[in-house]
Amino acid sequence: MELTDKIAQAFRMDDDAWRRHANPWSVWTRFAAIPLMLLAIWSRTWIGWWCLLPIAAVVLWLFVNPSIFPPVEPRSWAARGIYGERAWVKNKSLVPPDHRQVLRVLVALGLAGFGLVAWGLVWLEPWPTIFGATIVVMAQLWRIDRFGRLWERAGQGHG
Numbered sequence: 001m002e003l004t005d006k007i008a009q010a011f012r013m014d015d016d017a018w019r020r021h022a023n024p025w026s027v028w029t030r031f032a033a034i035p036l037m038l039l040a041i042w043s044r045t046w047i048g049w050w051c052l053l054p055i056a057a058v059v060l061w062l063f064v065n066p067s068i069f070p071p072v073e074p075r076s077w078a079a080r081g082i083y084g085e086r087a088w089v090k091n092k093s094l095v096p097p098d099h100r101q102v103l104r105v106l107v108a109l110g111l112a113g114f115g116l117v118a119w120g121l122v123w124l125e126p127w128p129t130i131f132g133a134t135i136v137v138m139a140q141l142w143r144i145d146r147f148g149r150l151w152e153r154a155g156q157g158h159g
Contacts, residue, residue, distance in 0.1 A: 013089075019071035022082035026069045027144070033058050033065075034133055041121050042129075077148060084147030095150060102146055109139040 013021070020026065040054035074083040087094050095103070116132025119125065 013066060016071060017067045018082065018086040020069050021066035022074065022079040022086075023069035023072045024076050024078040026065055027078040027082065030062065030065055031137065031140070033062055034137060038117070038121065038129060038133060042124065045124060074151060078144065080148035080151045081144030082147070084149070084151030085144075087151060088147060096153075099146055099150055103143065106139045106143045106146070110136055110143075113139060 037055070037058045040051060040058055043054060044051040072079050074080045113132045113135030116128040117136065118132075120127070120129025120132060
């Protein structure tokens with residue numbers, strides 16, 4: 001079983017959950033959770049161990065988010081991206097070589113951004129935290145866009 005399959009299982013991502021997760025409200029509120037998580041972790045300097053409460057709240061939100069919004073069809077940009085991701089999770093062979101190459105680059109960018117975020121949060125440095133989070137968000141937006149193109153090009157009917 002691949003990592004993507006394990007993640008989908010951990011988040012209880014059946015077909016209905018994917019359709020719910022494709023709701024733009026799900027997509028954009030997950031993005032909104034990024035600065036909230038950064039603030040929750042950074043808050044350790046102000047509230048000490050109590051920072052675990054807002055961290056837990058964000059983690060809980062990220063866990064329940066994919067399943068609480070009403071299901072949608074792939075009409076919006078965000079929904080097409082999630083439907084494309086679902087098609088990719090179900091059948092990796094749907095991803096053409098050019099998409100695979102871009103996805104590898106985006107994973108590398110996301111990991112680099114995450115590394116900067118971790119550095120910034122450990123040492124309480126604003127610039128790597130903000131710059132790293134920006135890289136993570138941009139890589140994820142680009143990834144959603146690529147999956148949306150995949151959906152338009154090859155994934156329709158496979159979600």
